[in-house]
Amino acid sequence: MRWDWVTTHLDDIGSATREHVVFTVVATLIGLAISFPLALAARRWRWLATPVLSTTGILYTIPSLALFGLLTPWTGLSRTTAIIGLVTYTLLILIRNIVTGLDGVAPEVREAATAMGFGPLRRLLRIELPLAAPVIVAGVRIAVVTTIGLVTVTAYIGQGGLGRLILDGLTRDFRTPLVVGSVLSVALAVLADVGLAALQRRLTPWGDHGVRATQADHGVRATQAGG
Amino acid sequence: MSFWSGVWDWFTSASSWEGNAGAIHRLGEHVAMSGASVLVAAAIALPLGIWLGHTGRGGTIAINASNVGRAIPSFAILVIAAQLWGIGWKPAFIALVSLAVPPMVTNAYVGLREVDADVRESARGMGMTGAQSLWRVELPVALPVVLAGVRTAAVQVVATATLAALVAWGGLGRFIVDGTAQRDFVQVFAGAVLVAALAIVTELALAGLQRLIVPAPLRRRDKERDKPFTGLAADPQPG
Numbered sequence: 001m002r003w004d005w006v007t008t009h010l011d012d013i014g015s016a017t018r019e020h021v022v023f024t025v026v027a028t029l030i031g032l033a034i035s036f037p038l039a040l041a042a043r044r045w046r047w048l049a050t051p052v053l054s055t056t057g058i059l060y061t062i063p064s065l066a067l068f069g070l071l072t073p074w075t076g077l078s079r080t081t082a083i084i085g086l087v088t089y090t091l092l093i094l095i096r097n098i099v100t101g102l103d104g105v106a107p108e109v110r111e112a113a114t115a116m117g118f119g120p121l122r123r124l125l126r127i128e129l130p131l132a133a134p135v136i137v138a139g140v141r142i143a144v145v146t147t148i149g150l151v152t153v154t155a156y157i158g159q160g161g162l163g164r165l166i167l168d169g170l171t172r173d174f175r176t177p178l179v180v181g182s183v184l185s186v187a188l189a190v191l192a193d194v195g196l197a198a199l200q201r202r203l204t205p206w207g208d209h210g211v212r213a214t215q216a217d218h219g220v221r222a223t224q225a226g227g
Numbered sequence: 228m229s230f231w232s233g234v235w236d237w238f239t240s241a242s243s244w245e246g247n248a249g250a251i252h253r254l255g256e257h258v259a260m261s262g263a264s265v266l267v268a269a270a271i272a273l274p275l276g277i278w279l280g281h282t283g284r285g286g287t288i289a290i291n292a293s294n295v296g297r298a299i300p301s302f303a304i305l306v307i308a309a310q311l312w313g314i315g316w317k318p319a320f321i322a323l324v325s326l327a328v329p330p331m332v333t334n335a336y337v338g339l340r341e342v343d344a345d346v347r348e349s350a351r352g353m354g355m356t357g358a359q360s361l362w363r364v365e366l367p368v369a370l371p372v373v374l375a376g377v378r379t380a381a382v383q384v385v386a387t388a389t390l391a392a393l394v395a396w397g398g399l400g401r402f403i404v405d406g407t408a409q410r411d412f413v414q415v416f417a418g419a420v421l422v423a424a425l426a427i428v429t430e431l432a433l434a435g436l437q438r439l440i441v442p443a444p445l446r447r448r449d450k451e452r453d454k455p456f457t458g459l460a461a462d463p464q465p466g
Contacts, residue, residue, distance in 0.1 A: 060463065061382060062465075069415045070419045163300075
């Protein structure tokens with residue numbers, strides 16, 4: 001480790017970190033904007049669920065370097081390519097969790113809401129989404145942590161946030177930026193994970209602390225949640 | 228020559244496929260490296276995860292193993308391995324093994340813990356020893372979840388083996404990496420198609436294999452799309 005490199009490159013490190021966060025936030029928000037309507041549609045028209053989940057599942061299987069490669073004929077080595085790729089990987093996680101989260105709302109609760117005069121939209125916003133929130137936020141948490149890891153790969157198409165430091169260290173065979181980039185990227189992921197886990201608990205005031213607590217309580221009984 | 232006819236020419240010319248830098252050789256490297264990594268990782272992870280799950284020990288570590296794995300970018304693992312072990316096949320192999328271990332440990336543990344306590348007790352009540360109960364009752368019941376972990380790990384290894392081209396190893400990733408370096412986007416695209424196809428074929432083949440191995444009454448437990456991502460069992464992860 002050359003600490004003098006760190007002190008003279010604080011600006012670079014700062015801007016790489018900022019870029020990393022921006023990429024992650026933008027990709028997750030676009031991912032949510034696409035996933036919500038698709039998940040709601042898949043619930044409204046059940047036959048849609050299979051094509052939506054298998055298509056996003058296949059996209060999810062494509063290795064990131066290949067996905068960026070497949071996009072280059074259209075968007076080149078650009079920021080757009082990076083964002084499209086990152087958004088793609090959030091879809092399966094978010095859609096699956098939104099669907100299973102909403103499916104986990106007990107039918108009696110839904111009926112009670114209808115009986116109290118809630119229309120479909122108000123029932124969704126006021127009853128179903130809050131009850132599904134722990135599972136949905138669990139999905140957001142995993143999507144964010146996954147995206148933070150994948151942003152490093154976008155360094156290869158000339159983007160990359162902290163991945164740029166890693167690639168720079170690799171090509172120059174210079175360990176310091178490589179270690180700084182890796183450590184900060186892991187730190188970001190851990191920070192996001194802890195922060196979103198806290199949010200998940202806040203959103204569950206009835207004490208069923210989402211997926212994590214439910215499973216801990218039952219000695220990790222099942223990977224199913226909210227059901 | 229347009230881009231797409233270039234792609235067509237790439238796929239139809241023999242020189243793309245033959246020789247030491249050809250697609251067939253690269254595919255062989257990719258599959259051999261991935262297969263070896265998964266086998267070695269399974270030999271380490273499955274006994275460990277099954278033992279932890281059977282005894283109920285080390286739960287926190289087993290459960291969080293794949294969560295920690297997710298936080299560390301596979302790209303960083305590869306690059307750090309290259310720093311420690313030089314470039315070539317060795318860092319790639321070590322990185323891929325270390326990527327494949329956590330999801331397999333987690334799923335083996337979770338699978339074993341998920342076995343109904345009543346089932347476990349019945350086995351003991353029938354006079355089975357701990358080992359008999361493990362082999363004849365708990366493992367078969369846990370099989371779908373254990374195998375799902377192997378599949379998750381294998382698909383991730385195939386994906387990440389692409390990145391191994393960045394640390395100067397072969398495999399199909401070479402076309403993408405060399406193509407980018409030479410600004411030869413036809414080669415990048417062709418390589419990307421091959422890599423994507425291999426990953427998808429691996430996923431489907433392993434899903435089929437899982438169906439063959441798991442007894443029919445237990446299959447329902449692995450209805451993939453009904454499961455939300457939890458971060459607790461080994462959720463699939465892109466590479």
